[in-house]
Amino acid sequence: MKIYNKLSNTGFWMGGVITAMIAAAAVFAVMLQIEKNTLSDYEKGDVYIATESIPKGQTMTEENIGGYIEVQKADIKLIPETAVTDLAGLNGMTANYNIDRGALLTYGMFDSVSEATEGMEEPVIAGIKAEDVYQLAGGMLRAGDRIHIYGADDSGVVQLKWSNVYVQQVFSGSGAIIKSGDSETAAQRINVYIDKSEVEGFYTELKSGSLRVVKVCE
Numbered sequence: 001m002k003i004y005n006k007l008s009n010t011g012f013w014m015g016g017v018i019t020a021m022i023a024a025a026a027v028f029a030v031m032l033q034i035e036k037n038t039l040s041d042y043e044k045g046d047v048y049i050a051t052e053s054i055p056k057g058q059t060m061t062e063e064n065i066g067g068y069i070e071v072q073k074a075d076i077k078l079i080p081e082t083a084v085t086d087l088a089g090l091n092g093m094t095a096n097y098n099i100d101r102g103a104l105l106t107y108g109m110f111d112s113v114s115e116a117t118e119g120m121e122e123p124v125i126a127g128i129k130a131e132d133v134y135q136l137a138g139g140m141l142r143a144g145d146r147i148h149i150y151g152a153d154d155s156g157v158v159q160l161k162w163s164n165v166y167v168q169q170v171f172s173g174s175g176a177i178i179k180s181g182d183s184e185t186a187a188q189r190i191n192v193y194i195d196k197s198e199v200e201g202f203y204t205e206l207k208s209g210s211l212r213v214v215k216v217c218e
Contacts (some may be wrong), residue, residue: 045076047104048084054099055180057144057167060090060110069105082106094144095180111144113193116166122196125168128206128213129189137215139186142178143169146216147192151205161205164216166193 051070060068065087084090084105093110103109117123133139141147149162170178171189178185190213194202205211 043076044073045079046071046085047074047079048072048087050099050101050103050105053101053181054095055142056095056097057142057180059092059094059143062091065090074104080104080106082108096144116168117193120193120195123193124196124199125191126194126199126202127189127191128211130213131209133186133188135211136187136190136213139188140183141167141170141187141190141213141215142180142182143167144180147213148216150212150214151208152210158210158212161211162194162198162202167191168193 048069049072050068052068054068058068069087069090071087084107089107090105090110093112094116096109096111099105099109113123128136130136130139137147145167147165147167148160149165150158151161152158167190169191170187171191172178172185173188175189178187
């Protein structure tokens with residue numbers, strides 16, 4: 001009887017140990033899962049932030065992009081799918097509108113040249129020089145603006161000649177480039193994208209002195 005009781009007690013003890021080990025393993029697995037979920041809640045990813053205000057029409061280049069944008073860490077759950085993930089991908093793109101300092105950048109904030117020249121078979125850049133700023137919407141045009149260009153026919157009737165033309169660059173009367181954030185300097189020369197097939201007609205109209213530009217309000 002003593003031997004039986006001893007074996008019985010030993011088996012009971014061993015069963016308790018095994019049960020405790022199984023319970024401990026289960027608790028450990030649960031704790032690992034909780035830790036994993038907790039860490040995932042704080043998982044970070046790279047985002048690109050505007051460190052300075054980016055004016056509408058400002059073109060991003062290898063030379064200036066570092067002055068406007070820097071990489072930071074953010075909660076991955078807060079990063080939108082359209083967020084900029086490759087800084088090189090912004091090279092040559094222009095801001096669609098004024099981007100505030102501190103904004104998390106997305107690709108929708110920028111336009112590529114292909115979007116500015118959509119529908120053109122062979123896009124080129126053509127220049128317009130105005131004798132008076134009133135010919136260029138009062139001289140307040142900036143890179144990235146869209147404009148309509150009007151001209152008079154032989155009978156003097158003013159007609160729309162080109163619509164929704166993209167302004168590629170803007171210059172003062174002295175030929176200096178006007179920065180997109182400059183709200184004071186009057187533009188007297190602008191570069192625009194047009195199709196090569198329209199160049200002859202464009203400069204013929206320009207030579208006549210009848211062309212007038214109005215800015216598209218957005």
